[in-house]
Amino acid sequence: MQLGPAFRRQAEACAELGSPMYADLLGRVADALLAGGEEAAPFRAVLAGHEDDPGPSAIALRLMGSVHRLVLERRAPALALHYPSVGGTWEAEGCWTAFRDLVADQPAAVREWLDRPPQTNEVGRAAGLLAGLLEVVRRTGLPVRLVEIGSSGGLNLLGDRFRFCDDTGAWHGDEGSPVALDGAWTGPGPWHGGATWPEVVERVGSDLRPVDATGTEGRLVLTAYVWADMRVRLERLRGALRLAQEAPVEVRRAGARDVVDGLELVEGTVTVLWHSVMWQYLDDAERADVLARTEELGAASTPTRAFAHLQLEPRRRTAEEEHAFWLVLRTWPGGVEEHLARSRGHGLPVDWGH
Numbered sequence: 001m002q003l004g005p006a007f008r009r010q011a012e013a014c015a016e017l018g019s020p021m022y023a024d025l026l027g028r029v030a031d032a033l034l035a036g037g038e039e040a041a042p043f044r045a046v047l048a049g050h051e052d053d054p055g056p057s058a059i060a061l062r063l064m065g066s067v068h069r070l071v072l073e074r075r076a077p078a079l080a081l082h083y084p085s086v087g088g089t090w091e092a093e094g095c096w097t098a099f100r101d102l103v104a105d106q107p108a109a110v111r112e113w114l115d116r117p118p119q120t121n122e123v124g125r126a127a128g129l130l131a132g133l134l135e136v137v138r139r140t141g142l143p144v145r146l147v148e149i150g151s152s153g154g155l156n157l158l159g160d161r162f163r164f165c166d167d168t169g170a171w172h173g174d175e176g177s178p179v180a181l182d183g184a185w186t187g188p189g190p191w192h193g194g195a196t197w198p199e200v201v202e203r204v205g206s207d208l209r210p211v212d213a214t215g216t217e218g219r220l221v222l223t224a225y226v227w228a229d230m231r232v233r234l235e236r237l238r239g240a241l242r243l244a245q246e247a248p249v250e251v252r253r254a255g256a257r258d259v260v261d262g263l264e265l266v267e268g269t270v271t272v273l274w275h276s277v278m279w280q281y282l283d284d285a286e287r288a289d290v291l292a293r294t295e296e297l298g299a300a301s302t303p304t305r306a307f308a309h310l311q312l313e314p315r316r317r318t319a320e321e322e323h324a325f326w327l328v329l330r331t332w333p334g335g336v337e338e339h340l341a342r343s344r345g346h347g348l349p350v351d352w353g354h
């Protein structure tokens with residue numbers, strides 16, 4: 001996709017997903033690129049070589065992540081004044097001027113991260129995943145072995161140590177948690193009526209490109225790709241990063257197929273294979289292999305050596321439907337897909353039964 005339209009489309013997506021600041025900045029970059037001449041020159045220079053990047057490489061988010069990282073590293077003090085993630089206050093004109101100046105004056109620094117795929121670990125998605133886990137525990141009554149593919153930094157593997165508020169205003173989970181997901185759950189979900197909180201006895205994280213959420217570089221990566229004016233997302237992330245310091249979860253470098261191939265069930269537990277917003281990165285062959293292995297595991301499961309496959313992925317139930325973030329559970333015998341709840345890209349709220 002050409003650069004101008006790619007930036008325009010990302011601006012629209014940011015507006016829709018609640019980031020007026022990124023929508024404004026990206027819209028202005030799109031205007032500049034489409035105007036050409038002097039206005040476009042600093043952006044054309046910094047984006048040189050990326051003109052023909054395919055749409056999914058998300059060049060606009062690469063640029064925003066790279067700039068945000070410079071702000072977080074205190075290498076862009078004028079722009080930092082406008083970035084809420086470091087205590088600044090966004091003001092559209094001033095922010096745009098400082099943004100454009102940074103790109104014009106420090107092109108080499110801005111280019112440092114343009115070859116890097118954006119990588120986030122969306123803590124809000126724990127709302128859907130934990131709702132599904134409560135349902136698994138309600139059905140099996142067993143302690144849980146959590147196995148995640150595409151874990152990024154593995155933060156959601158600590159989801160049982162977060163707290164979640166339902167639509168009656170009741171909180172569930174760890175009272176003292178630094179991660180509080182307000183407005184997490186709506187509808188008649190498994191949190192009603194004295195649900196048993198999951199006892200997680202094992203956590204296995206994996207990713208093709210794992211991020212070390214306990215190291216300086218990993219924390220910087222995960223923070224830089226969160227949109228800088230989305231304070232609530234940043235707060236959740238920071239809380240989860242604190243938890244990860246206390247209770248690190250290893251995320252091993254491995255593709256989904258290899259992890260699921262090597263998976264075995266354990267007596268006295270339910271093994272839950274879960275994943276969020278990673279399925280789209282697998283090719284058809286890897287998807288088929290993962291699903292074939294889940295069938296084998298399901299067939300080998302028993303009521304005391306149980307298996308569940310839980311996913312929170314963008315999908316649609318019928319060809320006519322729009323894509324939505326569905327929480328889908330498969331349990332055995334049967335292995336039938338149940339669409340339990342709908343959520344949003346960044347995780348909240350989770351509407352049970354819709």
Ligand SMILES: C[S@@+](CC[C@H](N)C(=O)[O-])C[C@H]1O[C@@H](n2cnc3c(N)ncnc32)[C@H](O)[C@@H]1O
Nearest residue numbers: 121122150152207208209255256276277278281
């Ligand atoms: C959009 S991120 C989602 C991360 C996390 N699950 C979340 O919801 O915040 C997708 C992740 O999938 C990983 N990934 C992509 N292809 C993969 C594969 N074939 N096997 C395992 N992980 C993969 C990426 O490295 C990235 O960390």
